[in-house]
Amino acid sequence: MSGDTTATGGTTPAPGANPLRDPGDRRLPRIAGPSGLVIFGVTGDLSRKKLMPAVYDLANRGLLPPGFSLVGFARRDWEDEDFAKVVHDSVKEHARTPFREEVWRQLSEGMRFVPGVFDDDAAFETLRQTIDRLDKERGTGGNFAFYLSVPPKFFPLVVQQLKKHGLSEGKGDSWRRAVIEKPFGHDLASARELNRTVHGVFANHEVFRIDHYLGKETVQNILALRFANTMFEPLWNRSYVDHVQITMAEDIGIGGRAGYYDGIGSARDVIQNHLLQLLALTAMEEPVSFDAKALVTEKLKVLNAVRLPTDMARTTVRGQYTAGWQGGVRVPGYLQEEGIDPGSVTDTYAALKLEIDNRRWAGVPFYLRTGKRLGRRVTEIAVVFQRAPYSPFDATDTRELNNNALVIRVQPDEGVTIRFGSKVPGTQMEIRDVTMDFAYGESFTESSPEAYERLLLDVLLGDANLFPRHQEVERSWEILDPVEEFWATGGRPEPYTAGTWGPKAADEMLARDGRSWRRP
Missing domain, CATH: 3.30.360.10 (Dihydrodipicolinate Reductase; domain 2)
Structure with a gap:
């Protein structure tokens, strides 16, 4: 039994439960559990102006776990420090909440960068190794969402690479999720083909199609x-x-x-x-x-x-x-x-x-x-x-x-x-x-x-309502x-x-x- 019924009709959380994630009391904030986010196309405008600032704002509001990790994947000859500098500048310019050094320091410790192109098998192997190390170093629990902030023509290639290199399936109780930006095809035939490709790698409940509205x-x-x-x-x-x-x-x-x-x-x-x-x-x-x-x-x-x-x-x-x-x-x-x-x-x-x-x-x-x-x-x-x-x-x-x-x-x-x-x-x-x-x-x-704050948090929580x-x-x-x-x-x-x-x-x-x- 998860908890004892109280006189007020609520429940006492079981040992180890996080009361801030109790869905029975919607007045309390929803906090993501151990997890990380991989952004493909991390050098684009969407990533710089929306996604990176949204990640920081979530962390600043205390809605991300202490070990949250952010991995960028793009065709750039960057080190982890270079990527962290890009995120820092994006946050400074576009974040909604005030910049706090202690929040940034904790968040930046979990930032990694993987250089490569989408058909580069070696780069995806490096990505898999990076995620494995983050699991051990940051306690992400094997839970990762892959955000495809890339042109639609690359969606099939990226999801196939994730499958090929063992990145699309979590181990044990861990999860993997795919986040896809619009447009979802350019007509009915292409949308159906894209859905077939994506669902051949990820289950329906693991696919999150972003409509920021x-x-x-x-x-x-x-x-x-x-x-x-x-x-x-x-x-x-x-x-x-x-x-x-x-x-x-x-x-x-x-x-x-x-x-x-x-x-x-x-x-x-x-x-x-x-x-x-x-x-x-x-x-x-x-x-x-x-x-x-x-x-x-x-x-x-x-x-x-x-x-x-x-x-x-x-x-x-x-x-x-x-x-x-x-x-x-x-x-x-x-x-x-x-x-x-x-x-x-x-x-x-x-x-x-x-x-x-x-x-x-x-x-x-x-x-x-x-x-x-x-x-x-x-x-x-x-x-x-x-x-x-x-x-x-x-x-x-x-x-x-x-x-x-x-x-x-x-x-x-x-x-x-x-x-x-x-x-x-x-x-x-x-x-x-x-x-x-x-x-x-x-x-x-x-x-x-x-909007991207709410939607990214929903992805990490597995809430597909929006x-x-x-x-x-x-x-x-x-x-x-x-x-x-x-x-x-x-x-x-x-x-x-x-x-x-x-x-x-x-x-x-x-x-x-x-x-x-x-x-x-």
């Missing part, structure tokens, strides 16, 4: 907003909701990502993963629990009910930004960006109208849009409600009144806004739209962890592939000026339905 506090708050409150869920259906808009807008161009972005485009880069995941969380039924299996079950039900547009010329839009002004600065068009083929037809803007064929959402359109070089950086989910069936007010009293809306702001100003009509002070009955605002930064003293499973990935490609095939036969994307909100066809798509896009 699912690690954001505001995204997780969708579930709390819907299912922890009685005021919203009764209205969250076709009887009261007019439509839903999900937007991810960026005010930047492609930066130095020409080699990755050109040929991929905004729909594959954002809609297939981030926006369809947000749609699933917004539209899903209440899960029986919040474990990974129950969440996946409900998300898959919704994704399987998504109906593809039949008239794609009227219900899908793709665009490409041209030169314009952004923040008072003249910026080039996509075709003038360094490394871009002047004849490229890659979309930098994409919008879709989707419907969900189930009892809750029948007839309610979901409008998804994403783009680069738009008016401002914002990600939000807007649930727009129907107008009142009858209004006793004169039209002149309510001429400025719009539909009620509940807006979940994912970034940058995380929070929730409710828009509703209210009487203007005075002797006349004049009604105007007002907003009620909840902001994370003003309502909580705790600072929100960066990670898409392969069925979700494949179903998302099933939704998007026909759209991409249609676009491939449709000539060039529609141009739009940098700094605006996208091509005219996107506004026309909603105008045909008597609606318009929100201006965040």
Whole structure:
């Protein structure tokens, strides 16, 4: 028996148990057990700006074990000290929490670097020996996660090398896990092939597909907003909701990502993963629990009910930004960006109208849009409600009144806004739209962890709640592939000026339905 029942209904932890990891009390922090992390592609931007700082922030918050170890693998002629210096500089520049020398000293003692390329058998043998030594020196218990921060074309090679050199399977009670960055393929066929390759080496529960949007506090708050409150869920259906808009807008161009972005485009880069995941969380039924299996079950039900547009010329839009002004600065068009083929037809803007064929959402359109070089950086989910069936007010009293809306702001100003009509002070009955605002930064003293902090800790704990499973990935490609095939036969994307909100066809798509896009 693990412990004796107390008078308060709890349990006394068994000898040797760690009460801070007791899942029965979620008020206590979750602390990773003995473990280590290997990062392939450790010299890339993602590693320097996100992963290394996230590891330090976890250590600084006391959520990593004292013997935690970090191994970098890349094509560099570095020693362990060189790698530690790179991590140090990344942490100093990008970490969320203050730099503390004692935390850094303990963390840096477990840092190792293995030089090599992905088809180098000798390098993977060195990696295996390095991990074995860390087990003995640092007490990692044989528990290692392998983070593939590499171009997707190298995923199969790396996982096969891990298998070949005995790195993919733990010994005894130890575990090994693979962490894979998006994109998970570039269409349904490639996603299925990738899943077959990865699952030929790692079991399903050992594969963690990172979608960093699912690690954001505001995204997780969708579930709390819907299912922890009685005021919203009764209205969250076709009887009261007019439509839903999900937007991810960026005010930047492609930066130095020409080699990755050109040929991929905004729909594959954002809609297939981030926006369809947000749609699933917004539209899903209440899960029986919040474990990974129950969440996946409900998300898959919704994704399987998504109906593809039949008239794609009227219900899908793709665009490409041209030169314009952004923040008072003249910026080039996509075709003038360094490394871009002047004849490229890659979309930098994409919008879709989707419907969900189930009892809750029948007839309610979901409008998804994403783009680069738009008016401002914002990600939000807007649930727009129907107008009142009858209004006793004169039209002149309510001429400025719009539909009620509940807006979940994912970034940058995380929070929730409710828009509703209210009487203007005075002797006349004049009604105007007002907003009620909840902001994370003003309502909580705790600072929100960066998404990669939460997700890396979940990997080390084996908690897959916030990670898409392969069925979700494949179903998302099933939704998007026909759209991409249609676009491939449709000539060039529609141009739009940098700094605006996208091509005219996107506004026309909603105008045909008597609606318009929100201006965040």
